[in-house]
Amino acid sequence: MANELRVGGCEADLTSPGELHSAMEAGFDLSRALYGGPGKSAAEYSGAIASGVRHFSVESCGDLSRLSRAAGELGEPVAALLRINPNSAPKAKLAMSGVASQFGFEEEELRSLGARIHEFASAEVKLAGFHLYWGTQIAEIDAILASFEKTVELADELATIAGIEIGILNLGGGFAWPYAHRGQGTDPSPLREGLAGIHARSGASRSAEWWFESGRYLAGSSxxxxxxxxxxxxxxxxxxxxxxxxxxxxxxxxxxxxxxxxxxxxxxxxxxxxxxxxxxxxxxxxxxxxxxxxxxxxxxxxxxxxxxxxxxxxxxxxxxxxxxxxxxxxxxxxxxxxxxxxxxxxxxxxxxxxxx
Ligand SMILES: Cc1ncc(COP(=O)(O)O)c(C=O)c1O
Structure with missing residues (x-):
């Protein structure tokens, strides 16, 4: 299954040593993978870096410090995306952002930290962009596009405040697919036009790579x-x-x-x-x-x-x-x-x- 996704053009989105192992077995280019999740230990970071992972979603100053220590000890350059927990919530079945949660830096926290966020990053860690995952099963295309628009606005603003050049913007997803029920998910093809508009209106994010994450839309029917x-x-x-x-x-x-x-x-x-x-x-x-x-x-x-x-x-x-x-x-x-x-x-x- 993982191999099929790789052949189809996907990269790996990882959140545990077990997933890292599966991605490795399926032949993914780990230097393009993103490793995320709250509460990552220094040992987990070291294992992932030693395996070739180079992109991490970091969720707090402590998380960024642990990544910095692990990358420093191994002497390997890595990229960190700052995961944002915004102030507003999406229209999702299970909202994971915009609500009180363990996920990500609070929007206000990043605003008030400003450029001081760099103090938590060692010389090996480049703050390379932002990550925002709003929630799962966002069934309406307009709701997904509204969440993407908000992500881009926030990334543009926070990049200026923190002095970050956005190389990668991970806009998350939430692409819906039925779970344990018959049927199919929402057709995502209308996203293309809406995204083109958001891209055209964007500021600092425009020259970045835009990444998306999907679980059930890609794998559910299999x-x-x-x-x-x-x-x-x-x-x-x-x-x-x-x-x-x-x-x-x-x-x-x-x-x-x-x-x-x-x-x-x-x-x-x-x-x-x-x-x-x-x-x-x-x-x-x-x-x-x-x-x-x-x-x-x-x-x-x-x-x-x-x-x-x-x-x-x-x-x-x-x-x-x-x-x-x-x-x-x-x-x-x-x-x-x-x-x-x-x-x-x-x-x-x-x-x-x-x-x-
Ligand atoms: C950060 C993150 N990205 C992607 C996903 C995949 O979600 P979905 O299966 O709804 O596409 C999840 C699921 O919880 C997640 O937490």
């Missing part, structure tokens, strides 16, 4: 979770439970733990079951906790134990966004296929590593 119906159980008050051999340890675990609102799913059932009556069911998994619930009160064609069912559009945030180690149940095999031919099978590894 994955479908196939599962077997283990039991169909009738319980009190005529409530029905569809017990699958998959659950929150494979999908949506963060929702199961109450970390984000519970999501709903589409469940694709065998064609032979369609048209022979429906039943309202809770779709649950095999874990010993009532939290292991993928959907409540879903009306579905009646299925039987042994049937295969499938959840579409989970190629992004599937197994890696779940509580995979919970109860030490096995991770699902991930089968990569094209035109009916199986190309590779992977399984996420969990377990305990002896450290002493």
């Amino acid at each position: 994955g479908m979770l196939v599962s077997r119906v283990m039991e169909v159980k009738r319980s009190k008050d005529d409530r029905w439970f569809l017990i699958l051999d998959t659950g929150i340890h494979h999908l949506g675990g963060m929702a199961g733990l109450g970390r984000i609102p519970r999501f709903s799913i589409d469940l694709i059932v065998p064609e032979s079951r369609i048209g022979a009556g429906t039943r309202v069911v809770d779709v649950v998994g095999p874990l010993c906790t009532p939290l292991d619930c993928l959907a409540k009160r879903l009306e579905l064609p009646v299925v039987e134990p042994g049937d295969l069912v499938a959840i579409p559009n989970v190629g992004a945030y599937g197994a890696t966004a779940s509580v995979g180690a919970f109860l030490s149940r096995p991770a699902p095999p991930e089968v990569l296929h094209r035109d009916g031919e199986i190309l590779a099978i992977h399984r996420l590894r969990t377990g305990h590593e002896r450290v002493r």
Whole structure:
């Protein structure tokens, strides 16, 4: 999958040593990759720099200091993009900027620091631009364009205040694609014209490279979770439970733990079951906790134990966004296929590593 994205012209956007490893295996040019995320340790920075990563999104003065130390010790020149948390929020399903969050420098903080931000950068670190990621699933093109326009205005202003020559402006994305539901995302092609206008109106940002980040729009449709119906159980008050051999340890675990609102799913059932009556069911998994619930009160064609069912559009945030180690149940095999031919099978590894 990562290899397909590379061949299609993407660069790598990284946020962990595991993602760095995948990008390396897929043959990405790591000197063009961007490594971001809050709370990066000095060891993480050193590992990434030693592997060839040269661009980092930094989220605070402390983060910039840790990057500076790591780059100084290795004597390697790197570029830092300052991640901004602006004052206003976007129209996103999950706003990650413009709200109180752990992400980025507060807009006001950068304004009041001004050129003093350079004091946190060692000689090896060039402050090369800005990064602003507003949030995910911004479904309307006009809302995405409004967020990009705001990003450019802020970058132009802050570049002047801080004395930064913008070489790279990372405008983020938020390009929508359904998650665990049938269907497709918003067609992004109208962005081209709007972006051309924003580019023409921009100031210091105009000569920069403009970068964008996308997760689910690119990867979501590539994955479908196939599962077997283990039991169909009738319980009190005529409530029905569809017990699958998959659950929150494979999908949506963060929702199961109450970390984000519970999501709903589409469940694709065998064609032979369609048209022979429906039943309202809770779709649950095999874990010993009532939290292991993928959907409540879903009306579905009646299925039987042994049937295969499938959840579409989970190629992004599937197994890696779940509580995979919970109860030490096995991770699902991930089968990569094209035109009916199986190309590779992977399984996420969990377990305990002896450290002493
Ligand atoms: C900084 C950053 N960039 C990109 C993404 C990818 O988001 P999406 O899958 O909505 O494209 C995320 C997701 O949380 C993110 O935090």
